[in-house]
Amino acid sequence: MITNSNPYDELMAFQRDTEALEEVAGRLGWDQETMMPEGATDQRAAERAAISKVIHARNTDPQISDWLARAESQDDVAAANLRLIRRNHDKMMKVPARLAAEIASTTSKAQSIWAAARQAEDVSAFLPVLENVVALRKEEAAALADGGDLYDALLDGYEPNTSGARIADMFASMRPRLVALREAVLSAKAPMILSGHFDETMQLQLSAELAQAFGYNLDNGRIDKAVHPFSSGSGQDVRITTRTNPADPFNCFYSTIHEVGHATYEQGIDNAHFLTPLGRGVSLGVHESQSRIYENQLGRSRAFTCWLFTRMTDLFGDFGVPDAETFYHVVNRVNDGFIRTEADELQYNLHIMLRFDLERALMSDDLQVSDLEAAWNDRFLSDFGYAVDKPSNGVLQDVHWSVGLIGYFPTYTLGNVYAGCLHAAMRDALPSLDDDLARGDTSAATAWLRTHVQRHGGLYEPVETIAKAAGITPSHGPLLDYLETKFSDIYGL
C-alpha cells in the first residue's frame, strides 16, 4: 500500500493510520461513557482489547526501527515527529508483550475491585490487588528505566522530561505557603453559601453558551452528559461531556469550562500536525495548564464572574446572591473537604502533594501497600487539620491507582503551576483583559493561548512549550503569588 520510497514519508503514512486508530479507540471510550447500551459491556471489552492489540502491534512494528534508522529530518517538524515516534517506539519495545497484557488484565479487574471496596468502605478488600498493580508497574518501570529511577520512568509516560526529584523540590517549596494560606483563609469570615434549585436544562443551556464563549468549536465537537466530565479526541473531532446537579450549577459550569480548556487545546493545534504525533497536546501537565487557566484564572476571576452573575440572573432570576462582588466570593469560597475533585484552587494542590509523596514512596519501597491507608490519614490530618472519617473520603477516593496510573497525579499540579506562569504573561500582554472578561469576552485570552501554546501541539517539549509562551523558566512563584493575592483580597487577610 505504501509506495513512496522516502523513509520519512513511509513512516509518517504508517503513523497516520496508527494515529487514526488511536482516535477510534478513544472514541470507543467516549461512546462507552455517553451512548453505549448497558448490556454491551462484554462486547465493548472485546472491541477495546482487539483494537488495543492492533495499535500495540503497530507501535512495536519492526519496520519502525528501520524507517527511523533511514529517515532524515529536513526541518523542525520532521525532527519533532521523529523524536516522538522514536521515544514511543523505544518505550513500547522495552515492555514485554506478556507484561503489557498482564497489566491490562490486572488493572481492568482492579478497577472493579476498587469500586466495590470503595462502596463497602473496605480498604482490605482493595489492598491485595493494589499490591499486584504496584508490583506490575514496578516491573514495567524497571524495564523502561535502564537502571534509572523507577518513579521517573512512569512519570515520563505522562510528563516527559521532568523528574520526581525536581517535582518534589518544587512541591516542598509550595506546601508550607499553601498550608499557611489555607489556615489563614479558613480562620477568616467565610462568604455565604449558594443555595436553591437551578433548572438542569437551563444549566446545560448556559454551559453550552460558556463553552462557545471560551472558544470551543462545535463544528468539530459536541457536548453530552456523563457521570464524570471529560474531553475526548484530537484533530477534527474533540468531544466534551458535562453533568448537572440542581443544587450546584457551578459544578456544571466550571466542569464545562475546564473540559473546554482541554478541548480547545486539541482544536487549536496547527492543521499541519493533523494525524501526526505533533497533533495532540504535548503532555498532561501542559493539557492541565489549559483546562486550569480557563477554569480558574479566567473563569473564576472577579471580572468574568461579574458577567456570569448577570447571565445567571437573566436565566434563574434572583437566586439569593445580592450582587456581583458577593457572587465572586461565593464562587471562590474555600471549604473544608476530603475530596480532591471537589477542592477549590487553593487546596487542590495539597491533595496532589499528598498523593505524589505516597506513590513515590511506594515505588521506592519506602512505603508498603499495607501501610498506605495509615500514611494517607496521617498526612491528611497534618495538612488539613482534621481526620479522614472513612476510606471513600480517604485512600479509596480516586480511581487512579487501581488502573495503574502512578506518576499521573503530579501533572495536575504541574498544570496549575504552568497556568500560573501563563496567566502572568497573559496579563502583561493583555492590559485590557479584565474589561473583556467583564463583558464575557474571552477571545483575546483564548487567542493568546492558541498562539503561544496550543497551536504547537507536540512540537516542543512540555517545559519548553511553557517557557516559550511565558517568557520565563516555569516555576511555582507566579501561581503562589496569584493565589495569595486573590484569596487575601477575598478573605480580607
Next chain:
Amino acid sequence: MITNSNPYDELMAFQRDTEALEEVAGRLGWDQETMMPEGATDQRAAERAAISKVIHARNTDPQISDWLARAESQDDVAAANLRLIRRNHDKMMKVPARLAAEIASTTSKAQSIWAAARQAEDVSAFLPVLENVVALRKEEAAALADGGDLYDALLDGYEPNTSGARIADMFASMRPRLVALREAVLSAKAPMILSGHFDETMQLQLSAELAQAFGYNLDNGRIDKAVHPFSSGSGQDVRITTRTNPADPFNCFYSTIHEVGHATYEQGIDNAHFLTPLGRGVSLGVHESQSRIYENQLGRSRAFTCWLFTRMTDLFGDFGVPDAETFYHVVNRVNDGFIRTEADELQYNLHIMLRFDLERALMSDDLQVSDLEAAWNDRFLSDFGYAVDKPSNGVLQDVHWSVGLIGYFPTYTLGNVYAGCLHAAMRDALPSLDDDLARGDTSAATAWLRTHVQRHGGLYEPVETIAKAAGITPSHGPLLDYLETKFSDIYGL
C-alpha cells in the same frame, strides 16, 4: 498472544478479534450518521480507511489458510464457522489489494458525484464515474467468478448460494401478477389520505413504544434520529435510527418497525455465536425477510393497525380518520409514485425487478451505461404506466450503484418473498395471532421468528434457513397470494 495449540481454537480466537474490529468499524458508520460533528469528515474518512486496512489484512492473513488446512470440525457449529471463514478468506484472496483499494477510492468519489448529479438533475455528470464503477466491479467479479457468471459472483456477496438466473425466473413469474394487481387497485376507489400535523416528540414516543412492543431490547440497543433510518451492529450492541416528518407519522412508525425487524434479528441470535461468523444475520435477503414481516405482514395487518389506531387516537386525539377499518385502508393506500423507498408493499417489488434486470444487463454487456437512463425510463413506463419526469425520480434516485452495490437490489424482493413464506407458516402455527395483534401484542409472532429463524444466525445457508422455518422450499407463491388477497379485500376487487 494465541497460546492454544488447537488450530480451530486458534483460528476462532483470531476471528473473534476480527469480528470485534468489524463491530467497531460499523459503529464508526453509526456515529457518522448520528453523532459526528460536521467538521470531522476528513478525519472520519482517515479513521475508516485505517480500520478497513486492518480488517482487510486480517481477512487475508496467511495464517488463516494454515489454520483452515489443519482445523477439524467436531460439530455443526464448528463446520459452519469453518465454511463461512473459508468462503470469506477465499473471496478476499481472489481480489488483488490494488483492485480493492481502487474500488474503495472510486466509489467514495462516485457517491459525491452522484449526490451532486442528482441535485442538478444531470445524468451525464454521473455516467462517466458510473462507467468506472461498473468496470471495476466487473473486474472484481471476474476475479471472483473463476469463469462463472459475473453477476452471480457479485450477488453472492449479499445473498450466498443463489443465482441471477434463478431470481430472473422467479421475478418473471411474479411480475405479470404484480402489474395486473397494481392496475386493478389503481383503477378502484382509493381510500382517504391522512392529513394533519403530528407532534414529532409524540411520534418518537410512540415509535419507541412500537420498537419495544416488537421485541427490541433497549438494554442492548438505542434509538436515535438520522436522515435515513438504519440498523447497525450485532451481538450486544444493535442500534437503530428513525426519522420524523410532522405531516407523515407513518414514515416514522413503519421505518422504526422495519429497523426493529433487522435489529431483533441480530439481537435474537444465540449467545453461543457471539463474535463468531455465525453471530450475525446470514444474508441480506433473510435480514430483509425479518424487517419486512415486522413492517408489513404484522405491522400493516388489519389486526395490528386496529391497535395502532387506538394508540394514535390516545396521543393525537381525533386526527380525521373516522374508524379503525378506514385507518387500515389509509395505512395500506396504494399511490402512484416514482421513488422505490416510498413505495407500498404491492408496488415495491416492481421497482426492484426494474433495477435487477438493468444491473444484470450491465454486467453481461447487454446494456451500456450510456443507454441506462433510456432503458430505465422505458421500463418504468411499461410497468407503471406513466413517464419518469426527472432523473432524481428515475435513474438517479438510489445511491446503490454509485457505491458499487451491484447485485444488492434483488435481496430486497427476496426478503419479501421469504417474509411471505414465513408469514404463511406463522399463521398456521399461531391461530390466535390476529387476536394478539389487535391487542398490540406481537410476542407470539416475534417469539416464533426468533425460534425458527433468528437464533440460528449464520448456522444454515439462507435458503435452508427459510426452508427449515417455513417448512417449504421458498417460493414467491405465498407472497403473491397474500398481496392479492389483502389488496383485493381493501380495494373491493
